[in-house]
Amino acid sequence: MHNNYYFLKFLVAELRQKLCYARLKQSFSQEKDELMLGFERQNGEDFWIKCYLGGQFSSLVFLDDFRRAGRNSVDLFSEVLLAEVQEVELYENERAFSIHFLGGYKMLFKLFGNRGNVLLFRDDDYQGQFQKKLKKDQEIVISQLSRPIDQSFEAFLANQGEIKSVFPTFAKEVLAYLQDLDFESKDIHGRWGLIEEVLDLQEKGEFKIYLGPKGVVLSLVPMTLELLWEGTTAIEALNQLFYFHWSIGEFEREKNLIISNLEKRIAKTSLYLQDLEKQQVKRENSISLEEIGHILMANLHAIQEGVTSVTLDDFYRNQPIQIKLNAKMSPIQNAENYYRKAKNFNREVEIWQQNWDRKQSELLIYQRALLDVQEVSTKKGLKPFATYLKVENTSKEIAEDLPYAEYECMGWDIWVGKSAKTNDLLTFKHAKKTDFWLHARDVPGSHVIIRNPQNKPIPKPVIERAASLAAYYSKRQHEKLVPVQMASRKYIRKTKDLAAGQVIVEREEVVMVEPLP
Structure with a gap:
């Protein structure tokens, strides 16, 4: 509460004693977010105010002496240099005070948390400010800062x-x-x-x-x-x-932040490994796609054309098995389709193992780092852990700036557009031609991109996950099954007459999926 009204009452009273009839001798900045004000008091003593107005922490510091750097410093508020201080005023029920100079100038110290600033007025007219990025401060009416409140x-x-x-x-x-x-x-x-x-x-x-x-x-x-x-x-x-x-x-804050971020990474990685384990269990309990292909090949004579499923004898387990078919394919084409899926499945298993090994290694690194940082007792000792000061891919500011939300599946990055305008940015600015594009068919919805910078075959579970997101972030999110169109990003184009988010899709495929967030 160092920038609070009740504390400022005491600070302003002390500054009034220090500064009345003093002259402002220097006003400059030589560090980011830092304004230096040097006064000469009536008794000849120097009195310095360091205004540290950072985005994470802001406060005033008071010094008896200060040496200005020989370079990289900028003079500020030259209008009041050598001007005499007449008064120090606190604004009622507000986190602000001002130093009044001879000549009608007022230097306002606006101590609004992490939006602190120092501004100059003359006869209540705005003259300038220290933190230029706070553009709305130009609208401050200094004569209206006090807030009389009935506190009876x-x-x-x-x-x-x-x-x-x-x-x-x-x-x-x-x-x-x-x-x-x-x-x-x-x-x-x-x-x-x-x-x-x-x-x-x-x-x-x-x-x-x-x-x-x-x-x-x-x-x-x-x-x-x-x-x-x-x-x-x-x-x-x-x-x-x-x-x-x-x-x-700052040491305690950074240490706690590192510990918190490591704990989040450990939790996130552990959940990822749990998902991989579930995939493995599901895979082990399912019938081999290659075996299904063999069963179909052995029973081609018993399969009718144009059916969507068939029940055959599973000679591997000596029991009946119902097999899904593509009605548009012949029996032998369906068998070949299962053989092709089996090859892709083997590739998915390789990717699964790579992801498992990578995440296990990451988990050990995070767990070891957490044990080590808990023993650190100095700020210098935190340097090896600086990489953990930021949460992976969860910075709020970054998320707000990006035109898409980020997801991950089996190590593949999936980007989901946030609006019609950002859909265009996602598809035509951020996505590359080797990426994969998805969108719920015939309804408004988010563009979805599967990142594929190395142009590798995309595992089927990854495509299904991305398609589920495309279905969910569309006008069809409440339907049980949604058709989702898919194509390589290089087959997506836009003409000038199309509205925001509208595109032309060439060489598309369609998959039916359940909408899932």
């Missing part, structure tokens, strides 16, 4: 004891503290009594820094975590928070 018992009663409506400025640490005191189980007067208690705690100015599972946290209320530091000076509290964040908090 009557207002609390009118909102039926809903705490966030009356006290939106309470930090998550405060809300957790109230939760531990059984806030929800109290009547309206009991709740109000607890609110008065936490308001008193936040007015005491007793700052504590704790180490929790998600890193280091500064709090104005007690927490059941490891205490790292406590004091009564807001400026020192921020300096200590910054130090602990980078020396301890």
Whole structure:
């Protein structure tokens, strides 16, 4: 809660004492997400504010001295260089304050979590900002930042004891503290009594820094975590928070993230191996395709043309067997079809074994890494595990940027389009000519791509899985069986007159599948 309104009340009071009538001597940036502001106080002492405004962590740090780098630094906010500080203002019920300079300039410190920024205004008109990427900050009306809120018992009663409506400025640490005191189980007067208690705690100015599972946290209320530091000076509290964040908090955060990601990889790999085991059991319990071909060849005289199935004597097991047939094929062609499937099946077994060996090896690597990282006690010791800081193929940002969702089957990547527009991007920008394209026939739906960069024969289970996805992500997802058209990507084309997602398919095949997510 170091960027919280209740903490900023103490910080602004201390900055007011430090900065009134001081002059801004330097304003520059020499590191990403870092703005340096150097002031000269009336007594000749220097006072520096380091504004660290990163995407994962943002805070202010205060220094007595700082040496600017000789190169790779950029001057900023030159309009207020040498200007005298007149006031430091805190905005009511807001996570922001401003330094007022002579000449009508106001430097706004917007400390909105990971969207922190420093902006310059003159007579309430926007002049510029530090973090250019936060474009909406240009729309801030500085004169409207303060939020007067009726926080009386009557207002609390009118909102039926809903705490966030009356006290939106309470930090998550405060809300957790109230939760531990059984806030929800109290009547309206009991709740109000607890609110008065936490308001008193936040007015005491007793700052504590704790180490929790998600890193280091500064709090104005007690927490059941490891205490790292406590004091009564807001400026020192921020300096200590910054130090602990980078020396301890980041280590713990990264270590926990690595452990979490390794555990996810182990779970994912274990499930994959379980699926492979199920495939093996199913394969071992099924009748050989080659044997079916032999049975058909031995009974060609007993098979009628144009039937979809036939019951014959299984001379391998001495019992009747029902065999599915293609009604459009002759008996001998059906037998040859089963022989061809048997050859493909043998190739699938080879791929299965390769996937089994690969995943077993990966599982051992992840399990060994998990045991090793649990013993690490320094940030330097985490370097060999840096590759596990990111979850494999599950980054939310990446997923949002890609025009498709990613699936996997037997080691093959399957991509599913997200919309008509992204279908076109998937098929004509991301997919290659050696890939395989699928789509539910005659209805709107997602384009599905089986990645095949090495132009290998695609196993039948992989095609069936991709076809099931194409059926599921279509207007036919509630039907029992869905026809899915398939073709090599090189036989898919588009003309200018076609709408988004519409294509022309040449040399297509059709498979009937059950829609499955």
